[in-house]
Amino acid sequence: MTAKERYKKLKEYLSAENPVLLDVIKEYQELDKVARRLGFFDDEETYTAKISWWPLISMLGTFSSGKSTFINNYVGMEVQQSGNQAVDDKFTVICYGSGDRVTTLPGLALDADPRFPFYNISEEVERVEKGEGSRVNLYLQLKTVPSERVKGKILIDSPGFDADNQRSAILRISSHIIEMSDLVLIFFDARHPEPGAMRDTLEHLVAGTVEHRDRDKILYILNQIDTTAKEDNLEDVIGSWQRALSQKGLISGNFYAIYNESAMQPIDDPAVAERLKRKRDEDLARILDKMEGVKIERAYRITKAMEDFAREIKTGSLPRLQEALRRWGRRVLIYDGIVAALLTAGVASLLIMGIVPAAGAYLWSLVGVVTALFIFLHFRIRNFVAGREVRKAEADDPHLARAVAKQTRWYRPLLGAWMKGWVRRTEERLDRISEYSRSAIRKLNDQFVNPFGSEEADGSRNG
Structure with missing residues (x-):
């Protein structure tokens, strides 16, 4: 073009x-x-x-942190596979499509189209990992979705981060989308209450973003907090994660705690259930409100x-x-x-x-x-x-x-x-x-x- x-x-x-x-x-x-x-x-x-002229919302996080489930619930249909393993191992760009079903296109559709945020990304990948630029389909895919909720915006789902498997190409692309996005949602899994064991992941996902000039656009989300119901230790788990994030430089209040209501564990104590639901509803409403505001953010960002x-x-x-x-x-x-x-x-x-x-x-x-x-x-x-x-x-x-x-x-x-x-x-x-x-x-x-x-x-x- x-x-x-x-x-x-x-x-x-x-x-x-x-x-x-x-x-x-x-x-x-x-x-x-x-x-x-x-x-x-x-x-x-x-x-x-x-720059991107379409509002961008990107999701990053660890494996099984609930990114795909969050996207499916937001869109209102099954777009991304969800599970405890690395099921979607590519960066997936999700945008509106006028068809009657989800359509998947190869990464070349993004690399060759200047309307999308991954235009010529193969050159960026090639610079940091020789020979990988020609294999862009291994890293990217495009999905069109007939959902009114994604009209006028683009969602980007990233592969899960694993401290033992962080290829430089993946890190390069994730840095690129953080730079391009209007809103970045970084997910963590409350089922892993030892954030110290994920030091390398936190180093990239948090330490790499707190110095960003638009760091207010980055939200840190502790997902699946319903798992804290049995011990009734929500505040302890949140405090543990907040301390881990603060050690990497995060001192702002962009920290949220939610869970997926359709996949939640049964909670015997009604008081605990009510408290978790209230926390989840408040934080989810704030997240969704920010997601709906990206059109305004993009207009200002372009200007x-x-x-x-x-x-x-x-x-x-x-x-x-x-x-x-x-x-x-x-x-x-x-x-x-x-x-x-x-x-x-x-x-x-x-x-x-x-x-x-x-x-x-x-x-x-x-x-x-x-x-x-x-x-x-x-x-x-x-x-x-x-x-x-x-x-x-x-x-x-x-x-x-x-x-x-x-x-x-x-x-x-x-x-x-x-x-x-x-x-x-x-x-x-x-x-x-x-x-x-x-x-x-x-x-x-x-x-x-x-x-x-x-x-x-x-x-x-x-x-």
Whole structure:
């Protein structure tokens, strides 16, 4: 799918889902133009492909922690297999389908479609585990479900984490979906009251997320708390898990305790049953409320991401490009000076030895040859030094390498590396995009906020 086709499809989708974001698409196009002009993007790359435009809810957790059962109950039909063993061992993307049953498609359907959060994920997997990128079907699958509850959003179910079987590819993909998701539900199993035995799993699922800039979007869920009924020690079990999580850095209140009512164990004591049910109903309601709010979260995330992308260019990519160009320019000038000195010395030697007359046509011919030779060597030097800068950048950032290659082409003025005009104009364009992002957020606020509680405000909002 080309960038132009992607813009078209996104506009069609947003015109029905959230028309406020239609103007945001135009600013993303402007941001793409900046990146292409600098050389960071080619003609088919776009910032709209770096985020998901569909609300994402991902589920991670240990084996038999109840993720699949939770999904089946939420969707209202049997989508994922559930059990005490690792029955669904792939990342499963679940979205709405208009058919009359659940349809399963291979991972290639996700890897090749830029509308989904796993577009080109095979390249990410290949980087961390050689040879695995071509086997993406082993890691991913897509399921379409005729359920109204998943309309307008995407659910992602992850394979269970096992401390003895955490392949780097699985960890890479899980980190990717945490980054892309609007809401992350991390499940733990209350039937295993010794969280210390799952140290490696906690290290990845908790320690790897508490430093995330959007850590408030991550919910930690202790599932199957009905198993605590016999000993009536719900508070002890919750306290044990909370201490284990706090040791990994979790200090927020995003901790919930639930159980599956259709698979719960019989509880003899009515008081205990009532207490567990009250806890479960309260926490489940809060979880479901957050799940229903992801559409709003996604709209804000898309808009804010545009400002983040613009800031990254202005404060990160652009200064590094400018530094590389100045380093290139200085080295070219040094080499040019050496070549000019050698050529001048050579001409002087020919004149001193009388090989070439100090005047006349021979002298002018020599000057012409030396000038042509200097120009030829100058462009060879430019290309040689530019090649070194490109190779240096490729090790850290292929996009920077591409920009350096574009900005050092033969027709680019050498002194442009020190000219501040093009940098200032680029920064001004990026500042305008950032300001638009903030104004777009205010427009989103107008959809949901009416601080005065007045009909006049509502009217202006609708107008």
